[in-house]
Amino acid sequence: MKKKIVIPQLKAMKAQGRKFSMVTAYDYLLASLVDQSDVEMILVGDSLGMVMLGYDGTVPVTMEDMIHHCRPVAKGAPNTFIVGDMPFGSYNISRKDAIHNANRLMKEGYVDAVKLEGGKTVAPIVAAVVEAGIPVVAHIGLTPQTASQLGGFKVQGKTDEAAQQLVEDALALEAAGAFAIVIECVPVAAGRAITAAVSVPTIGIGAGWDCDGQVLVFHDMVGMFDRFVPKFVKQYANIGPTIKEALNTYAREVADGTFPGPEHSFGVNK
Numbered sequence: 001m002k003k004k005i006v007i008p009q010l011k012a013m014k015a016q017g018r019k020f021s022m023v024t025a026y027d028y029l030l031a032s033l034v035d036q037s038d039v040e041m042i043l044v045g046d047s048l049g050m051v052m053l054g055y056d057g058t059v060p061v062t063m064e065d066m067i068h069h070c071r072p073v074a075k076g077a078p079n080t081f082i083v084g085d086m087p088f089g090s091y092n093i094s095r096k097d098a099i100h101n102a103n104r105l106m107k108e109g110y111v112d113a114v115k116l117e118g119g120k121t122v123a124p125i126v127a128a129v130v131e132a133g134i135p136v137v138a139h140i141g142l143t144p145q146t147a148s149q150l151g152g153f154k155v156q157g158k159t160d161e162a163a164q165q166l167v168e169d170a171l172a173l174e175a176a177g178a179f180a181i182v183i184e185c186v187p188v189a190a191g192r193a194i195t196a197a198v199s200v201p202t203i204g205i206g207a208g209w210d211c212d213g214q215v216l217v218f219h220d221m222v223g224m225f226d227r228f229v230p231k232f233v234k235q236y237a238n239i240g241p242t243i244k245e246a247l248n249t250y251a252r253e254v255a256d257g258t259f260p261g262p263e264h265s266f267g268v269n270k
């Protein structure tokens, strides 16, 4: 059986050039499947706002939503390292508030670490949460919670200056104590430069092959969420159409009376 990875192991993997993988999960059943796989880490991402709750973005997601989804994931995946996203509004008011909400994710959501979005400007918040004893994953590049400030869901760090800014963000977050940094939607060269600049592992999503680990949204990678499929998503399966086909076959068989047949029905004792 897989053994839960610990934070020093992630750093050692970076030093040894060994890559690791992370995937999102938002419920018990999927978490238990991930737990039986070789994927080392689960992210209970606030992408659940779109994937589970049908919102257009992540901003409306609340602490209660996050805790509600983190709990069953922790129950389903006891052998997988679980990171819970701090939702928008849970760490942008004060350091005290950020620590309070990070404590809630740990104590009520049973996660192993929290993730929050932002560069240099959130480094003091990261430092406060880390000093409170809570492991933090940072998230730079395209930060969906503040996508409107970035001009939409666009590739970040496309110029030398912008890439250098991201390197500085990463260094500030490392100095603040983040033990890993998610880099979203940047050119391969920017992902490479950030990964080379920091000693903590980077986890790329649309940030090229040089990052130390990779993360994907599960429902994207298995073809279940087709409202928008970003270029960086590789579809390892296409189960959306398979599910629709199963549902249509079921509906047709109920309508034409072929389901349930004798093999799915009970007789009576004479």
Ligand code: KIV
Pocket (backbone or CB within 6 Å): 024, 043, 044, 045, 046, 047, 048, 085, 182, 184, 205, 215, 217
């Ligand atoms: O919420 C999420 O799923 C994320 C990933 C896109 C990294 O933050």
